[in-house]
Amino acid sequence: MTHRLIAAATGSGKSFVTQATIEQNVGEYPYTVVFDYKDEYRGLVDAGLLSHFIVGPRETGWTVETWRQFFKQNPKTVLIRHRLDPDVWREVAGRVVAAVRELGAQSDGALLVLDEAHFLAPQRGGYPDSIKGVATTGRGEGVSSIIVTQRLSELDETVVSQAGERLLGVFSSSADLSKVGRTVGYPKEVHNPEEDRIAKLPDELHADKGPIPLRKFDVGSEWIYSDLSGKRERRDSRQITMDSEHIGGEGNSIRDPANG
Numbered sequence: 001m002t003h004r005l006i007a008a009a010t011g012s013g014k015s016f017v018t019q020a021t022i023e024q025n026v027g028e029y030p031y032t033v034v035f036d037y038k039d040e041y042r043g044l045v046d047a048g049l050l051s052h053f054i055v056g057p058r059e060t061g062w063t064v065e066t067w068r069q070f071f072k073q074n075p076k077t078v079l080i081r082h083r084l085d086p087d088v089w090r091e092v093a094g095r096v097v098a099a100v101r102e103l104g105a106q107s108d109g110a111l112l113v114l115d116e117a118h119f120l121a122p123q124r125g126g127y128p129d130s131i132k133g134v135a136t137t138g139r140g141e142g143v144s145s146i147i148v149t150q151r152l153s154e155l156d157e158t159v160v161s162q163a164g165e166r167l168l169g170v171f172s173s174s175a176d177l178s179k180v181g182r183t184v185g186y187p188k189e190v191h192n193p194e195e196d197r198i199a200k201l202p203d204e205l206h207a208d209k210g211p212i213p214l215r216k217f218d219v220g221s222e223w224i225y226s227d228l229s230g231k232r233e234r235r236d237s238r239q240i241t242m243d244s245e246h247i248g249g250e251g252n253s254i255r256d257p258a259n260g
Contacts, residue, residue, distance in 0.1 A: 003135060003145045003162060007152045008169025009176070012221045013237050015040040015115075017167065018148050020242045022113055023049060029144070031071060031110035033100050034078040035093055037119065040247070041078050047244035049076070056082040060092055067099035075103075086119040093120050094128025101130060101141050109142035117147045118154035125156070135162040152176045165227045167235075170214050184226055190214060191224070205234050 006021065008014045019041055026032045026049050034041055034050065045052045051074055062070075071077065079096065081089050097112060104110030112134060114120050121127050121135075134145050135158055147163060149155045153175035160183055168184070171177050171191045181188035186202055189195045193213050201211035205224060214222040220238035225231070 002164040003147065004165040004167065005160060005163035006146060006148045006167045007155075007171075007176075008150065008221070008223070009172050010150045012150075012169040012216060013219075014148065014150060014169065016220075016246045017169075017223065017237055017240065018113070018115065018146065019043060019244065019246055020240045021146060021167075022111075023047075023242045023244055025111055025144075025146075026050065026076060029104075029109050029111040030075055030107045031100055031103050032076040032113070033071065033096065033110070034113040035096075035115050035120065036078050036080045037089070037116035039080050040115070043244040043247045045078055046247070049244060050078050051076065052078045052080060054080045054082045055089075055092060056084065060084070060088055062092075062095065064095045064098045064102075067096050068102060071099060071103055090120050090122075090127055090131075094130050097128070097134060098130040101133065101143050104143040105141040107142070109144065111144050111146070113146045113148065115148045117149045117159065118151045121147075121156040121159045123154050123156050127156070132156070132158060135159045152179045155179075165225070167223050167225050169221055169223045170216055184224075186224075186226075186232060202232065204232055207234060 006014060006018050022044060032050065044050045100110050100112055121131050134143060147159055153173065168180060168191060170193050171180060177188050177192055180191050186205060187198050187200055190198045190201055190205060190213050195213045198211045198213060217238065220236065223235045223237060225233050225235055
């Protein structure tokens with residue numbers, strides 16, 4: 001893995017797909033750090049694959065060196081945001097990423113998972129150079145990353161364009177769909193569930209019912225994987241299995257009084 005972008009609208013099972021990806025890769029790196037914005041990856045901790053550490057107001061004062069020493073003692077950790085607004089969380093993440101990049105360069109590599117990445121690398125800019133460096137120079141340091149977002153249009157263009165692998169699901173926002181269109185080499189309409197038949201959709205991206213958009217099921221959803229080599233395939237998250245339990249919730253539906 002180099003840098004993989006995982007993106008889809010809320011309720012698409014994004015955290016499930018991300019957890020499965022982490023589980024498959026955590027053993028490949030001496031260091032793995034997950035930025036957990038909403039405490040969604042506890043299943044990896046319960047399975048013994050990662051430890052957990054709550055990042056609150058006290059840790060806002062930690063330096064890069066403090067974090068480096070921390071990860072030497074805790075090389076595989078889920079960092080859980082606690083009582084930190086997005087701007088402060090981003091500042092802390094900048095120092096954490098700088099520490100992990102140094103450790104990765106000194107060892108056999110590191111894996112960074114940036115959940116809700118649009119808060120860490122926003123399109124409006126003004127985020128730490130260490131985070132931007134993950135996308136642009138991380139490969140040379142032996143650092144791989146999984147960039148996760150439900151708001152693709154709000155994620156910095158540099159981070160999106162540098163992803164060597166993409167796993168994209170359903171989007172409902174026109175802004176997100178526009179960014180998909182600038183990112184992939186196939187019809188963006190396949191990511192819009194409101195479309196009918198998709199014109200000029202490559203055969204390898206057809207469903208069992210032909211050139212139709214990605215579908216969301218009661219449990220699971222469809223995705224499109226693509227990479228810089230030109231590989232493209234349609235995937236169904238219902239076929240994913242993992243050993244750790246997925247604890248992150250997808251939210252509850254709103255009951256309609258007209259239907260009882």
